[in-house]
Structures are given as structure tokens and as C-alpha cells.
Amino acid sequence: MTSRPSGNASPVASSTGAARNTSGLQLWLPFALLILSLIALLSYTVVLDRQDDLRNAETASLNNARILQVRLEATLNRIDAILLSVARQIPAAALSGAATTENHPEITALLKDQLHGFSEVSGLWIVDAAGKLRYGDAMQGKQSLVLTDRSYFQEHLQHPHPHLYISGVIDGKIVQRQVIVFSRGMYDANSRFLGIVMISIALENLQQQFREINVGQRGSIAVRRSDNLEMVVRWPHIPALVNTPLPATDPIAIQILAGNQVFNSRHNAQADGEQRVFGVVSLRNFPFYVAVALHEEEILASWRKRSLLLCIVVLLVAAVAVILSRGIGQSKRRERQALIHLRRHQQRTQLLASAFESCGEAILLVNSDGLIEEINQSCIHLTGLDEEDWLQQPWQQFFSPEKQEAFPAISEMEQVWRTECLCKRHHHDSFPVLLTVARVMVEHLNTTYLVVNFIDISERRRAEQLKSDFVSVVSHELRTPLTSICGSLALVNRNTVGQVPDEFREVLLIAEKNSLRLKELINDLLDIEKLESGKMRLHLQPLSATQVVRLALESISSYAAAHQIRCEVRGDAQDVYVVADPVRIQQVLANLLSNAVKFSAPGSSVELEIQPSEREVRFTVIDHGTGIAQSFRNKVFLKFAQAEHPSTRRYGGTGLGLSITKELVERMGGSIGFYDTPGQGASFWFSLERIHENTSATSAEHPALFP
Numbered sequence: 001m002t003s004r005p006s007g008n009a010s011p012v013a014s015s016t017g018a019a020r021n022t023s024g025l026q027l028w029l030p031f032a033l034l035i036l037s038l039i040a041l042l043s044y045t046v047v048l049d050r051q052d053d054l055r056n057a058e059t060a061s062l063n064n065a066r067i068l069q070v071r072l073e074a075t076l077n078r079i080d081a082i083l084l085s086v087a088r089q090i091p092a093a094a095l096s097g098a099a100t101t102e103n104h105p106e107i108t109a110l111l112k113d114q115l116h117g118f119s120e121v122s123g124l125w126i127v128d129a130a131g132k133l134r135y136g137d138a139m140q141g142k143q144s145l146v147l148t149d150r151s152y153f154q155e156h157l158q159h160p161h162p163h164l165y166i167s168g169v170i171d172g173k174i175v176q177r178q179v180i181v182f183s184r185g186m187y188d189a190n191s192r193f194l195g196i197v198m199i200s201i202a203l204e205n206l207q208q209q210f211r212e213i214n215v216g217q218r219g220s221i222a223v224r225r226s227d228n229l230e231m232v233v234r235w236p237h238i239p240a241l242v243n244t245p246l247p248a249t250d251p252i253a254i255q256i257l258a259g260n261q262v263f264n265s266r267h268n269a270q271a272d273g274e275q276r277v278f279g280v281v282s283l284r285n286f287p288f289y290v291a292v293a294l295h296e297e298e299i300l301a302s303w304r305k306r307s308l309l310l311c312i313v314v315l316l317v318a319a320v321a322v323i324l325s326r327g328i329g330q331s332k333r334r335e336r337q338a339l340i341h342l343r344r345h346q347q348r349t350q351l352l353a354s355a356f357e358s359c360g361e362a363i364l365l366v367n368s369d370g371l372i373e374e375i376n377q378s379c380i381h382l383t384g385l386d387e388e389d390w391l392q393q394p395w396q397q398f399f400s401p402e403k404q405e406a407f408p409a410i411s412e413m414e415q416v417w418r419t420e421c422l423c424k425r426h427h428h429d430s431f432p433v434l435l436t437v438a439r440v441m442v443e444h445l446n447t448t449y450l451v452v453n454f455i456d457i458s459e460r461r462r463a464e465q466l467k468s469d470f471v472s473v474v475s476h477e478l479r480t481p482l483t484s485i486c487g488s489l490a491l492v493n494r495n496t497v498g499q500v501p502d503e504f505r506e507v508l509l510i511a512e513k514n515s516l517r518l519k520e521l522i523n524d525l526l527d528i529e530k531l532e533s534g535k536m537r538l539h540l541q542p543l544s545a546t547q548v549v550r551l552a553l554e555s556i557s558s559y560a561a562a563h564q565i566r567c568e569v570r571g572d573a574q575d576v577y578v579v580a581d582p583v584r585i586q587q588v589l590a591n592l593l594s595n596a597v598k599f600s601a602p603g604s605s606v607e608l609e610i611q612p613s614e615r616e617v618r619f620t621v622i623d624h625g626t627g628i629a630q631s632f633r634n635k636v637f638l639k640f641a642q643a644e645h646p647s648t649r650r651y652g653g654t655g656l657g658l659s660i661t662k663e664l665v666e667r668m669g670g671s672i673g674f675y676d677t678p679g680q681g682a683s684f685w686f687s688l689e690r691i692h693e694n695t696s697a698t699s700a701e702h703p704a705l706f707p
Contacts, residue, residue, distance in 0.1 A: 030335035035318045037342050042314050046307045050300065054277060057299040058264040059361055061279030064213045065292040066262075067440075067451070068221065069281040071209060074442075075120050076182075076286050079199050080164055082114045082124065083184040086197045087162075090186060094135075095128045095194045107135045119443060120209075122175045122202045126186075127153060128195040133174070145173055156185035156196050166287065168225075169203065169232060169242045177202045178242065180232060203233045203242075210235035218295035220271065227287040229253050238271055246270060252280055256289060269293060320518055323511045337481075348470050366395045366450035382456055384426035395452055398424050399435060415439055423454060432457050482522065486515045538581040538667055542691050545573040545610055545617055548580075552589035553608070559594060564602035567593065571610035578617045578688040584664045585688075589619070591657040592684050596623035599682070612690060616670075620685040627676040636674060637662045661686075 094107060111124045115137055125136035131148030147153050150173075155165045165183045172179040183198035210221040222234040229246040246253040251265045265278045276293040283289065321338070362382050365374035375390045383398075390398075396407050400422045417437045422430040433454040440449045489512035491497055493505070500508060553567050560567050578585075589608075596606040600623045609620040628636065637658050665672040665686045676682035 030339060034321060034335070034338050034342060037346070038314045038317060041342075041346055042310050046303075046310065049306060050303050053299055053303045054266070054296075057277045057294045058266075058279065061215075061277055061292045061294050062262065062264060062281070063279070063361070063363070063453075064215070064221075065279040065281040065290045068209070068213065068223075068290045068292065069283060072206075072223065072288065072290060073283050073285070075201075076283070076288075078118065079121070079182050079201075082118075083164065083182060083197055083199060086110065086114060086124070086126070087184050087186045090126060090197070092188045092194055095126070095186070104135065108137065111135060111137045117443070117446065120201055120205045122172070122177070122179055122200045122205065124197070124199050125174065126195060126197050129157075129193050134195070136174070147173065150181075152181045152183040152198060153196060156183065157193060160185065160187065160191065160193050162187070166225075168230060172200055172202075175200060175202060177204065179203065203237075206233045207235045207237060213292065215292060215294055216298040218274070218298055219276070220269070220293045222291045222293075223288055224291065225287050226256050226282055226289045229256065232288065234271070241271060252278060252291060255280065256282070266296070316518075320515070323507075345470070348466055361453055361455045364390070364395055364450075364452040366452055368447045368449065370394050370396065370450075382454075383423060385424075389426075395450070399433070399454075400424075400430065402432070420457065423456075432461060482515060482518060486512065489515060536667070538584060538664075540579050540581055540668060542577045543580050543582055543585065545576040545578055545612070545619075548578070548582075548585055548589070549573065549608060549610065549619075552586055552593060555586065555590055556593045556597065560597050560606070563597050563600070565597045565600050566605040567597075568605055568607050569610070570607050571612075573610040573612065573617075576610070576612045576617055577691050579691060580668050580670075580688050581664075584668065588661050588664050588686065589621075591661045592621040592686075595657065595684070596621050596625075596682075599623055599625035601625065615690060616687045617690045618685055618687040620683055622681065622683045624681040627680060628674070628682050637672075658684075 089110060090107065107126070111126075115121055115124050123137055126134050127147050128134050131146050131150075131153055133145040133147060150167075150170075152165050152167045162185060167181040167183075169178055169180055171177075172181075179200040179202050181198050181200050183196045185196050186194040188194055206223065213221060215221060220234060220236065223232045224230060224246065225232060230243050231241045231245075234241055247270070248254075248257070250270060251267045255263050255265065261282045261284075263280055265280065266275070267278075268274060269276050275296040277296060277299060279292045281290050362378040363376045364372050364379065367373050371392050372390050372395050373392075375387060379385070379390060380387065385398075399407070401407070401419070402421055415438065417439075419435050420432060421435050423433045423435075424430050434457050436453040438451045438453075440451055441447075442449060489508060492500060493508050493512055549569055553569070556567060593606065593608065600606055604624045606624075607620075607622040609622060611618040611620065662672050665688075668688060670686055670688040672684070672686040674682060674684045
């Protein structure tokens with residue numbers, strides 16, 4: 001008899017449990033999908049952003065290597081020309097054993113004339129067939145030097161045919177420094193060896209050129225031989241690496257031995273084993289290659305900060321989603337809306353990623369007359385203009401400023417000058433580019449060249465517009481339901497709709513607190529979007545400074561009391577009026593006062609000082625906290641900037657308040673700033689225009705702000 005009821009109850013219990021499990025699964029599944037999608041989207045965006053930074057670093061290192069290649073080839077070509085010229089002009093009699101001193105003035109003048117304006121070279125000398133130093137541009141105390149043991153002398157002695165010999169790095173007997181020697185043999189009409197003519201370059205002269213290239217704090221620049229892979233010179237200098245060859249397994253060695261002339265590589269450097277991005281360019285007519293390396297840690301420093309910010313945003317969104325899912329019965333509708341927003345976000349992010357996925361950088365070499373001498377293939381790809389359309393044309397005719405301004409002259413241009421302008425295409429229309437102009441002084445030619453770089457920023461501008469539209473739409477769509485949530489939670493926590501059980505009270509208070517923080521963030525985002533897009537309209541009018549301050553202190557009083565802070569007013573503001581927007585000036589004062597309260601110790605005070613002058617009124621909010629860290633002072637008014645401070649971590653914040661405050665003050669025609677003493681507090685001030693008479697019409701429209 002008892003088995004029948006037991007058998008009937010079991011299916012009912014199983015059905016009820018299954019229904020609960022299904023309901024719980026339906027409630028949590030959309031949130032789980034939302035969180036996983038955010039993590040996937042974050043991972044995808046971070047990976048693409050990292051790849052973009054590395055690709056930009058590869059392009060920068062290769063461009064710098066090309067610049068050094070051009071300089072080094074120009075130096076070596078001139079050295080070879082000097083050696084050939086001197087070898088032809090020195091008479092055989094001047095190198096014979098019976099040569100007199102009559103030849104010295106003429107030959108010495110010839111050598112000095114050849115080196116005029118050639119600061120990279122340490123000296124030019126002539127050695128006879130016996131290895132004795134005969135002539136040079138600086139011979140004092142060196143007449144007795146014998147160089148028969150030197151590799152460059154033995155090379156020409158043992159191989160008597162005209163050729164250029166380049167030594168490894170040696171300790172120079174003549175200049176007493178580490179040098180590279182370039183030499184050519186001298187022969188008479190019967191091919192009899194007469195001696196050598198040689199030029200030395202000190203390593204420090206090459207390193208001086210490297211310092212002009214920006215490779216960061218941990219980057220490096222090196223010149224190696226391409227025939228035996230030995231190190232010639234490196235900056236920063238590591239003496240132990242000089243004349244040391246690369247291992248055959250090194251990625252750069254593999255590429256060089258395979259005959260590749262221009263390439264990038266990313267691997268651990270031989271010098272210190274740290275990961276770097278290399279740009280390598282081989283010289284066309286000499287056995288050298290230039291390697292410019294950027295440290296991967298410095299390349300990705302900015303990427304790490306952006307990734308950390310994205311992670312924090314995703315974690316905040318995930319936490320809010322979990323909290324709301326526990327306390328709101330109508331979660332299914334909000335889940336569907338969240339998924340729709342997520343899909344839109346994914347589509348927009350993919351569109352932005354596609355816009356930045358491919359980019360090209362074009363380079364022009366412009367002479368001192370402003371005419372284009374050389375271009376690269378990216379110029380043709382970006383504009384569709386042929387090479388003949390570019391060469392020997394004024395470079396400025398291809399670009400037009402977007403604003404009413406003209407490009408500066410070469411003599412007036414800064415070392416590096418950047419601007420955004422329009423670039424012409426082959427079918428007579430134009431597109432926006434980021435133009436970078438670097439002025440380069442070629443000392444031995446005593447002339448100036450311009451290196452002009454430009455990249456197409458059409459996609460970037462479209463992406464910026466899409467991002468702004470996205471923030472605006474999402475913020476507006478979230479604010480309405482979030483306001484309803486905040487209000488509902490406030491009613492529940494205040495027992496308006498009934499007594500809240502103790503086991504739910506803590507959860508509901510947490511939900512209300514976090515929903516208010518999210519609402520504050522959305523309001524700040526909306527203000528930033530309005531300010532940046534120019535949609536915020538201000539209603540400037542005369543306002544009583546006394547009433548403005550009174551309303552501000554009333555609005556902050558409960559917040560200050562909760563933190564045990566006294567708010568005081570200093571200064572006389574009777575019959576003082578300023579020109580401002582009545583709503584926005586309250587927002588400015590609320591931001592400054594709440595910040596001062598947040599960073600003050602309990603029991604201390606915050607002062608609001610009013611200082612009227614003939615033309616303006618200055619409002620100063622003074623706290624007695626810890627002050628502003630030296631490293632954070634230049635970031636105070638930046639968006640999303642927050643100092644590392646215990647109060648920041650305790651009370652949170654969006655990092656947008658001071659940025660919005662600065663924009664509002666400047667839109668109202670005022671100025672803003674701060675000063676502080678470390679450990680004694682900070683003072684934020686802003687000033688607005690003062691008026692000395694008040695109109696009755698304005699007073700009637702805003703009676704609350706006028707006595």
C-alpha cells in the first residue's frame with residue numbers, strides 16, 4: 001500500500017527539480033554567454049592591437065635602418081673616391097727611399113684638401129713600400145711609425161692588384177683609438193708596389209650618428225660586416241662584442257647568408273638575450289649591414305596599459321551582470337538586450353579592426369630646393385601617381401593643409417614637424433594623411449634634406465566617428481533601464497515596498513551601490529561625448545557667486561558628513577556676479593568638492609575660497625590630504641586618469657570628473673589649474689568672468705540664483 005504513493009510522488013519531484021534546473025539554466029545561460037563573449041572579444045582586440053604595435057615597430061626600425069644605410073653609404077663612397085684620387089695624384093718619386101722633404105708641403109696640402117668638411121674621418125695617411133708612415137694630415141710625432149705588421153699593409157703587399165681593403169676594428173697606432181681602416185695600394189706603371197693610401201674612421205664618430213636615431217631606452221643600433229658577420233660598431237657600446245661574429249644559427253645571420261638585403265626579424269639579441277624587433281638593411285656596394293633594434297618591452301608598454309584598461313572594464317561589466325541577475329526577476333528581457341548590444345559591439349569592433357588592419361607609409365626625400373629626389377613604392381600605391389609625376393617636383397604641391405595655414409619653409413621648420421593634411425590622388429581628388437617631416441643636415445655637403453613620411457588616415461577618421469557614435473548610443477540605451485534599476489533598488493532598500501529580509505539586505509545594498517557607480521560612469525561618458533562632439537549647449541548668464549557657492553555646499557553636505565569632513569567658505573562674495581551656466585557650474589563645484597572630500601582624512605576640513613578681482617572671480621577648493629604625486633601632475637586633467645592612492649581604491653571613481661570639469665570651465669570662458677604641497681594637500685582653482693551689474697530680466701528667469 002505504501003509503494004504506490006511513493007511511486008506517484010517521485011515523478012512529480014523529478015519534474016519540479018527539472019523545471020527549476022531549466023529555469024536556472026535559462027537565467028544564467030545568457031549571462032554566461034555574455035561574459036564569455038566579452039572575454040573572447042577582449043582577447044581578439046588585444047591580439048590585433050599587439051600585432052599592430054609590433055608591425056609599426058618593424059616599419060619604424062626598417063625606416064631608421066634605411067636612413068643610416070644612406071648616410072653610411074655616402075660616407076664610404078666618399079672615402080673610396082678620396083683613396084682613388086690620392087692614389088692617382090701621388091708621384092712615385094715621393095715614395096722612394098731618396099725622397100726629399102720638398103714633396104711634404106704639396107702632398108700634405110692635398111691630403112688636407114681631400115678631408116675638408118669630412119668630420120667622420122679620423123685621418124688620411126700615405127705609407128711607403130717599406131711600411132713607413134710618410135705623409136698625413138697630422139704627422140707631428142708620427143714620422144717614425146712603421147706599419148708592416150698591419151693587416152691592411154700585408155693585404156696590399158701580398159696581393160698586388162688595385163682593390164679596396166676594409167679592415168676589422170683595430171687599435172690605431174696613429175690616432176690611439178679603435179678604428180676601421182680603408183686602404184688602397186699604389187703602383188707605378190710597371191705594377192711595382194709603391195705603398196698604400198689609407199683612411200681611418202674612429203668608432204666613436206659612427207656612434208655619434210647613431211645618437212640621432214631614437215631607439216628608446218633599451219634599443220640598439222649596430223653595424224656588422226656582411227661577409228664574416230663580425231661586429232663593427234654598436235650603440236650602446238659593448239667592447240666585448242667588437243670583431244665578434246654572429247653565430248650561424250642567429251636569425252639575422254641566416255637571412256644575410258641567404259642573400260636577403262632588407263628584412264625584419266624579432267628574436268633574442270646576442271648582446272643581452274632580450275627580445276627585440278630588428279630592421280636590417282645591407283649596403284649595396286660595401287660588405288656591411290645596418291641593424292636597428294627596438295626593445296619589445298618598450299614597444300608593447302602602451303599596449304599593456306590599454307589591455308589592462310580593457311580587462312578592468314570587462315571585469316566590471318561581468319561583476320555588475322552577476323549581481324543584477326540575482327536580484328531582478330525580469331532578467332530575461334535585459335539579457336536579450338545585452339546580447340543585442342554585444343553583437344553590435346562585436347560588429348563595430350570588427351569594422352574598426354578591419355579599418356586599421358592594413359596601412360602603408362610613404363617616404364619622400366626632398367632636397368634643399370624643395371624638389372623631390374627619391375620616393376618609395378608606397379607613394380605610388382597610396383596615390384596612384386607614377387614615379388615620373390613625383391620626381392623633381394615641389395613636394396608641397398602634393399599636399400594641402402586642411403586649415404588656413406601654409407607649410408613652413410625648410411629653414412624655419414623644426415627638426416621633426418607633424419600635421420594632418422590632404423594628399424592628392426591620380427584622379428585629382430584628395431585623401432587625409434598624417435604628414436611627418438624630418439629635417440636632416442648633411443654636413444659634408446653643407447645642405448639640408450627633408451625626409452617626408454605620410455600615411456593614409458581615412459580609415460582612422462572613419463573609425464573615430466564610429467567609436468563616438470557607439471559610445472553615445474550605448475550610453476543612452478543603458479541610462480534609461482539603469483535609472484529604473486537604481487530607483488527600484490532604492491525603494492526596496494528603504495522598505496518602501498515592504499520589509500526586506502535580513503538575508504537579502506546586504507546583497508541588495510551592494511546591487512544599489514554598484515548600479516549608482518555604473519550610472520555615474522554612463523553620465524560621465526555622455527558628458528564627454530557631448531563635449532567632444534560639440535553637442536553640449538551652455539546657457540551663459542549672470543549668476544550670484546554667493547548663491548552658487550551655497551547651492552554647491554548644500555549638494556555636497558551629505559557626502560561630506562558621511563566622510564566626517566567639514567566644508568567651509570572663505571572670502572567675501574557679496575554683490576559679486578559671474579558669467580556661467582547655472583547647471584554646469586554646479587557640476588564643476590560638485591566635482592572639485594567631492595574630490596577634495598574623497599582625498600581628505602576624517603575629521604579634517606575642506607575650504608572653498610572666493611577671490612574676486614576687477615575682471616574675474618577665482619574659486620579655489622582646498623583640501624588637507626596627501627597632495628598629488630609628482631609623476632601624476634601632468635595627467636590630472638586627462639580622461640580615465642587616476643593616481644595610485646588609497647582613497648582612489650577605497651571610493652572608486654571613473655577618472656573622467658576632472659577632464660569634464662576642465663572642458664566645462666573652458667567652454668564657459670574661464671581657466672582652471674591646481675597647485676599643491678606634497679603631504680599637505682592640494683588646491684584646485686578655476687576663474688570665471690566677473691560682471692558688475694545684474695539685469696532684472698535674468699534675475700527674474702533664475703530667481704534661485706539671485707538675492
